[in-house]
Amino acid sequence: MIGGRGRVVASTWVPGAFGIEGFGAEGFGVAWVDLEDGPRVQVLVAGAAPAAGTPGAVAVRVLEGVDLPVFSAESA
Amino acid sequence: MNVSVRGVGLVPFGTSELPLVELGRGAARAALADAGLDYADVGEVYATSSLAPPQHALAVAHGLGHTGVPVTAVESASAGGLVVLREAAWAVQSGRCDVALAIGYEKTTALTPGGIVPKPVGVWDYVTPAAPYAVQASQWIADGLGTVDALAALAAKNWNHARANPDAARRVDHEVTAQEVLESRLVASPLTRMMCHASVDGAAAVVVTRDDAGSAHPRLVALTQTSLPYDPAWPLVGPAIGSPLQTARTAEEAFRGAGLSPADIDVVLLHDLCVIEEAITLGALGLVPAREVAAMAVAGELARGGALPTNTDGGCLARGHPFSATGLAQTVEAVRQLRGTAGDRQVDDARHALVHAAGGGGSCAVALLAG
Numbered sequence: 001m002i003g004g005r006g007r008v009v010a011s012t013w014v015p016g017a018f019g020i021e022g023f024g025a026e027g028f029g030v031a032w033v034d035l036e037d038g039p040r041v042q043v044l045v046a047g048a049a050p051a052a053g054t055p056g057a058v059a060v061r062v063l064e065g066v067d068l069p070v071f072s073a074e075s076a
Numbered sequence: 077m078n079v080s081v082r083g084v085g086l087v088p089f090g091t092s093e094l095p096l097v098e099l100g101r102g103a104a105r106a107a108l109a110d111a112g113l114d115y116a117d118v119g120e121v122y123a124t125s126s127l128a129p130p131q132h133a134l135a136v137a138h139g140l141g142h143t144g145v146p147v148t149a150v151e152s153a154s155a156g157g158l159v160v161l162r163e164a165a166w167a168v169q170s171g172r173c174d175v176a177l178a179i180g181y182e183k184t185t186a187l188t189p190g191g192i193v194p195k196p197v198g199v200w201d202y203v204t205p206a207a208p209y210a211v212q213a214s215q216w217i218a219d220g221l222g223t224v225d226a227l228a229a230l231a232a233k234n235w236n237h238a239r240a241n242p243d244a245a246r247r248v249d250h251e252v253t254a255q256e257v258l259e260s261r262l263v264a265s266p267l268t269r270m271m272c273h274a275s276v277d278g279a280a281a282v283v284v285t286r287d288d289a290g291s292a293h294p295r296l297v298a299l300t301q302t303s304l305p306y307d308p309a310w311p312l313v314g315p316a317i318g319s320p321l322q323t324a325r326t327a328e329e330a331f332r333g334a335g336l337s338p339a340d341i342d343v344v345l346l347h348d349l350c351v352i353e354e355a356i357t358l359g360a361l362g363l364v365p366a367r368e369v370a371a372m373a374v375a376g377e378l379a380r381g382g383a384l385p386t387n388t389d390g391g392c393l394a395r396g397h398p399f400s401a402t403g404l405a406q407t408v409e410a411v412r413q414l415r416g417t418a419g420d421r422q423v424d425d426a427r428h429a430l431v432h433a434a435g436g437g438g439s440c441a442v443a444l445l446a447g
Contacts, residue, residue: 010218012210013265019202030207030264032215032311042208042311044199049265052218068199 002043002069005057006035011049018044022063023070031071033058043069077333079165080293081445082175083111083283084408089245089396091185092277096128100136100181103279103401107177111283115141118283119173122148122163124156124180124400127194136179145173153315154347155301155435156180157403158443161282162299168286180405181279182398189275190263192315192399192436200314205436206272208316209350210264216352217266222370224266228254230373231271231351231393237380238390240420243405245276245396271351276396280404282411294414295446298334302326304438315436317349320360322440323432327361330442336428338362341444343413343423344386345406346432348393354386357432361442380423388413388421403433407443414447 011031018024029045035058043058050056056073085106087099094102100123108115123133133149152159157180164176187194193201216222235252238244252270260270287295302322304312310319331337341363348354355373359366363384377383389395389409392402410429412418431443 010211010215012207012214012267014204014207014210015262015264016204019196030203030211032211039308040311042200042211042313042316044203052215066196066199066202 002038002041003058003060004035004037006033008033008050008052008054009040010052011045013049020063020066023068033071041069043071045071077165077169077296077298078287079169079296080285080287080291081282081296081411082285082293083107083113084411085110086243086280086405086408087278088243089276089278089398092183096125096181096183097132097135097139099183099277099279100179101139103181103281104136104140104177104179107281107283113175113283116143117175118145118177120146120164120167120176122150122160122176122178124150124152124160125182126151126153126156126399127182127184152439153435153437154397154399154402155433155439155441156400157280157405158299158431158433158441159301159439161404161407161443162301162441164284165296165299168284175283175285177281177283178404179279179281180401180403182400183277184275184398185277187275190272198314204264205315206264206267206350209352210267212356213266213352216355221366222355224258225254226370226373227271227351227355228257230354230378231257233373233379234348234387234391234393235270237388237421238394241389241395244390244394245274246390246394267350267352271393273349273392273397274394276398278396278398278401278405280401280408282404282407294411296443297446298330298444299441300326300329300333301441312438317434317436318438318440320356322438323357323360323434324362326440326442330444334444336444340428341430342426343388343410343429344384345389345410345429346386347402347434348387348391349397351393354391358386361430361432380421385423388418388423403431403441406431406433410445414445
């Protein structure tokens with residue numbers, strides 16, 4: 001299971017609803033993040049797609065029995 | 077490798093009412109007729125589908141005849157077509173049989189449009205397969221390799237190639253412009269619907285034979301296949317394909333095996349689930365310097381009549397992408413180009429073709445053909 005601090009490499013915004021209730025009802029982001037202590041990972045982003053270089057953390061949320069790796073940007 | 081590609085055939089791509097096995101049989105019959113052979117001449121059959129139920133290959137083959145020959149089913153996602161062609165080629169190259177048949181067939185129109193799995197299991201099954209490509213596109217643009225306008229020009233080129241392909245699924249009645257591509261529905265920024273593959277039903281088949289001296293048939297001179305090598309810069313998840321590093325290694329092995337170089341290639345058929353894959357793969361295959369792809373796309377140099385025509389049949393974007401059938405459909409187009417029978421799509425003096433397929437989970441194959 002992935003998690004930890006890292007920086008966004010690149011991202012996209014998907015305007016459709018995510019298929020699981022409780023996440024991304026009005027669209028969501030997908031990003032590649034280089035973890036400080038691990039490889040490059042693909043993660044979901046709640047809200048707007050973050051710019052390259054944005055620092056933050058990846059944590060796993062479980063919804064409807066599915067593991068969602070979600071990136072949250074560090075607040076300034 | 078030195079194997080003759082004696083016959084090719086396909087069932088036009090689109091939405092089909094035919095059962096899946098009939099699609100496969102239709103393509104096989106077309107390829108055998110093109111080869112001037114009967115099913116009784118075939119020594120081995122290799123068949124592929126990503127979504128088919130169990131025993132599909134035997135069902136397809138038994139509908140062609142009960143000759144008792146070995147029938148082998150393969151699943152390798154969107155690389156399946158080239159994977160079965162490789163197995164068929166080695167069946168004749170090794171002397172196991174004189175004639176082998178490779179068939180690929182798929183019905184994807186029952187899936188969510190643009191989707192690639194019948195039922196979500198893991199998290200990435202809930203996300204459009206365009207999303208990782210859109211991330212790559214964002215990175216490609218941020219790295220200064222090109223613009224969204226260049227991607228739109230590249231996609232428009234494939235839509236316009238498909239206009240001359242009667243077997244293509246997406247054929248429009250007007251010249252497609254980059255602006256039209258940009259104005260289509262956003263799928264995942266910066267990719268729009270016209271930059272993403274068409275979900276279609278379809279089938280394709282290829283008949284290979286041992287190469288006889290003086291044969292007039294196009295020859296398969298290399299076909300390499302890899303799984304994803306270690307690549308820490310590539311976050312392979314869910315049904316996504318492998319990395320540009322994998323593509324490069326697969327192509328290098330093919331060129332080495334055939335004694336050819338990228339400069340020898342006259343026409344390219346490559347996997348483009350989304351348009352960015354074409355842009356990045358052209359560089360990974362060694363065909364175009366990565367920093368020149370965008371300029372070539374905008375200048376029309378990747379269109380028929382340009383310096384290096386790519387996806388002359390419309391590619392996954394406009395020919396359509398029935399997963400396991402795609403690699404064989406690309407081979408059908410390559411053979412038609414090498415024979416000089418591609419009609420309005422014909423590339424002048426096409427002598428060498430490259431076919432590239434990439435499958436979800438990290439499978440890649442590259443075929444080189446000579447006319």
